[in-house]
Amino acid sequence: MDLQNYVRDIKDFPKEGVTYKDITPLLLSPEATNFALQQFVVKLKDMRIDKVVGIESRGFFFGTLLAKELNVGFIPVRKPGKLPAETHTESYDLEYGKDTLEIHADAIKKGEQILLHDDVLATGGTAKATCNLIERCGGEVVYCNFLVKLLFLNGGEKLNNYNVHSLIEY
Ligand SMILES: O=P(O)(O)OC[C@H]1O[C@H](OP(=O)(O)OP(=O)(O)O)[C@H](O)[C@@H]1O
Numbered sequence: 001m002d003l004q005n006y007v008r009d010i011k012d013f014p015k016e017g018v019t020y021k022d023i024t025p026l027l028l029s030p031e032a033t034n035f036a037l038q039q040f041v042v043k044l045k046d047m048r049i050d051k052v053v054g055i056e057s058r059g060f061f062f063g064t065l066l067a068k069e070l071n072v073g074f075i076p077v078r079k080p081g082k083l084p085a086e087t088h089t090e091s092y093d094l095e096y097g098k099d100t101l102e103i104h105a106d107a108i109k110k111g112e113q114i115l116l117h118d119d120v121l122a123t124g125g126t127a128k129a130t131c132n133l134i135e136r137c138g139g140e141v142v143y144c145n146f147l148v149k150l151l152f153l154n155g156g157e158k159l160n161n162y163n164v165h166s167l168i169e170y
């Protein structure tokens with residue numbers, strides 16, 4: 001199955017000059033969703049993963065599916081002001097703006113091995129900020145997992161020190 005057929009380009013969204021990679025066609029297809037999930041799991045099955053961290057909001061879709069599949073807990077990393085308990089906070093630059101992310105400070109136990117998941121790796125700011133959050137909680141980022149990697153934005157450079165994997169590259 002060619003997963004690229006399930007990602008569509010939306011020109012000039014959310015800003016002029018940005019071509020947005022829309023994964024909703026993939027989510028609409030149970031076959032493509034299951035295929036992508038199994039492709040992820042093949043790579044992960046021999047690794048020790050204690051928890052999955054998914055990034056709001058599109059990282060929640062496959063993040064929770066992956067956690068269920070690996071039989072481990074799921075941790076949401078959220079936009080500011082959404083998490084109710086004590087948090088750690090990181091700010092970062094996006095392809096189309098600036099943003100801040102938060103994690104519950106007690107979500108990870110010291111030394112736990114964490115899988116980070118998001119739908120798209122673009123400039124890498126979001127993923128790098130999330131790695132920082134995980135490490136501030138005492139976790140170790142053992143794998144950064146994405147559906148889509150935008151090679152021309154060089155997001156991988158920000159994640160030099162990490163194990164990075166994606167199913168679809170542009
Ligand atoms: O690699 P980067 O340049 O940091 O960009 C990648 C991030 O941008 C998108 O999130 P967005 O902020 O659009 O939020 P959403 O998931 O809620 O749509 C995407 O889901 C990633 O989280």
Ligand SMILES: Nc1ncnc2[nH]cnc12
Nearest residue numbers: 019020021022095120122
């Ligand atoms: N071009 C893009 N398409 C979808 N999500 C993104 N996140 C950052 N850049 C993106």
